[in-house]
Amino acid sequence: MHNSTKIDTRFKRRPAAPSVTLEQVSFAYPGEQIFRSLNFIVKGGQWTCLIGPSGCGKSTLLRLISGTLREGLSGRIHFSDGNNYKGLTAWMSQKDLLLPWLSVVDNVCLGARLRGEMTAKKRSIAMSLLEDAGLGEYANVLPSSLSGGMRQRVALLRTLMEERSVILMDEPFSALDALTRLKLQDLAARLVEGATVLMVTHDPLEALRLGHRIYVMTDRPAKLSDALIPPGSPPRNPGDSAIISMQATLLERLEGRDNS
Template sequence: MGYGARSVNQPLRMTGSAAINGTPIFSQLDLVLTPHSWTCLLGASGVGKSTVLRLFAGLAEGVTFDGTLSDPGRVAMMAQQDLLMPWLSVLDNVMLGARLRGERRDRGLARDRLAQVGLAEHADKLPRALSGGQRQRVALARTLMEDRAVVLLDEPFSALDALTRAQMQDLTTKLLTGRTVLLVTHDPNEAARLGQTIVIMTPSGLVEVAAPRTPIPRDINAPDVLRTQKDLFERLRRPT
């Protein structure tokens, strides 16, 4: 799968501090994203994980950032909510980015993306006709449609049931092979399955946790996944 107009072959780095309306969000941050690899970012609510995503995405209106930030170029982003437009068909939702930018919409490519996520036969339906898992697959197809080298994932599977979540993790990992991916998650098992670099964000900085060395996506019950999951649980429970 192509990278679009810009490939990222160097690490992306964010160092510094951020505040919103004068209230500090994080400080002494030094986060490095390895190219063509999955980085999983965990941490307590309110510690600033979503702010990190917004800064990388260039969507951090109202955030004061003091530091250095690599330019990732245009990125694709997939959120916890599918954010589908209820009045648009599945196919038109996949092409939404081009529509908002006033660009030509490639219906053939959009249908190919839907086929990749197993929803080719649902192209003309409205989102309300789909299950939660199907809607999230449409969101994934829309992310693939953007064809960006850097993909930001903000807890995109957290609202799904356990089986659908595992299936979406597997599918997303397969379809984003070769991309530079930053996944924000609260789920230690998800991080242990998908992370090639795993980092916990705390008020005092970042704590890197050794990730399994096996290829992703890893089996949910693999011994190295369960060991890393246990380690993450213990570290997340420690006071900071």
């Protein structure tokens, strides 16, 4: 698996995707401060990775940006094109949330079905994505027939089918075996080209493969490191010497030995 500039033509090319800016954002659950005066920019049209210890607020940050969590929030979250993206971001949570009564292919097409936009072309695209993900033979079965890793692949494809300009993903590859993970990372990198992506991961190498920018989040109240910017464009070769070297730097930041 290596860097590829191949453009996936199944989806139309996206218009310029907006940046997401957080200004002086504070947020607390009852009795626990998660963020205090946090400033952060997710660059438009780039893949930003967020890595840090469990429970530091990474998933909460995704929910705040998506608009699904607002109570207890102060500060400002806005998009550079001035649009309100509440309900218009593609969101993949840690749980796959597949609908158990729908077939695998109908779960992948769920957004289009709910909006009344389902077409033969969209179903054909969904089928081709399932083939790419090694799930073609399972297109017409129910999710209960799938393993955890297979269900996660279906959830990822459902997210990618939405063709949104802003995509939020919470550990989308965590349940996959190593080879499947590389394959799906490559597929996702092609399909989200040009979108604004914010992904939470616990895997430093995954962040270095996919991220244009990588931030380390510290424990509560959370702070963010300076951006780590790997060379080249994603998806990168995990065996590249520069990526291996940067992995050591990223691990130092995670361990608190680098205060950048």
